[in-house]
Amino acid sequence: MMDKDTASTLAAYRRELAELHTKIRAVQAAAGPEEVQDYGFATGDGPVRLSALFGARDDLIVIHNMGVGCAYCTLWADGFNGVYHHLASRAAFVVSSPDAPAVQARFAAGRGWRFPMVSHAGSSFAEDMGYRAENGGWLPGVSVFRREQGRIVRVSNARFSPGDDFCILWHVFDLLPGGAAGWKPQLNQA
Template structure:
């Protein structure tokens, strides 16, 4: 059984529990077993990535989004590149702040985003909220990324970023869309949501490899390990 902690607790506070202490030989034997399991995951991931590179693509409307300086076409988000990564940030039209988990994801993007540009990849964010709200949140967070509003388009509904639950209540999904620009036409080549977004979250992977993992309430951790509400 793990230990659920209140929001008043902090991950910055060292837990009372810790892994068992063993000698060097025992540690290296246990680590070797773990590395062998992780190599299996790496090989599987290579096969999954190979299949991803063989996906077809679908043409996408050249939507006219709202930017801080006026309309911005989807094709303009490529900014001279042929590949585009879009982060679909949850920010409803009537919200005053961006989604906490999406905000965390943006905060943990690479410090030098020009590394993406060197690989021919542009980056932009799309949300439904009016661009004025996006600009206020961007300023508050200190972001410099391209961020446009889809509020005047059907983009979020067309591509499933807005959905309804079993009771007909609307909700949004976070995620990433990957596009290819070919002969001036934008194509969607891949998209992922839910935990599929973790591939672009380096901080999450760093936490996974610490002694306590992410310390989130869904994790399978040893008895007494600290756990906090995932979206607390």
């Protein structure tokens, strides 16, 4: 059983985290939007433009996924799949990866993913958004776009990394003795 002092200290740290998130949102809201071009993507139904991904929404969340070979990206996508209907009730949501649409469709079906996917292969989208690694590979993260006065602007973005705020798993593991204890996701986690 946790002693009172430890519980009080943990509660104070959690309040500090909540306050820090409030500060992050304020800085993000104050940042000027970055106009972007109307990028083209490939889907199983043919080409689609960034502007079309908004559907009837003014806001669009695009997850930058490294593709089917990345266990961490799969972990994040599994988590987004679980809350997809909540996300889609607030903004349009899509996962973008370098994989061909047929590869995306097979992998998504095998995992039960419900969200739409697009392929950025052959475009400069992921690189222009800052999700290209120095070694030429891809980086995971999220970009949020808004339609404003006939333009598309990126209003925020964040990189993903193990332990980040974009996957609840790490925070639940933090409650275990030893935390994640070196755990790493596998593509076929048992």
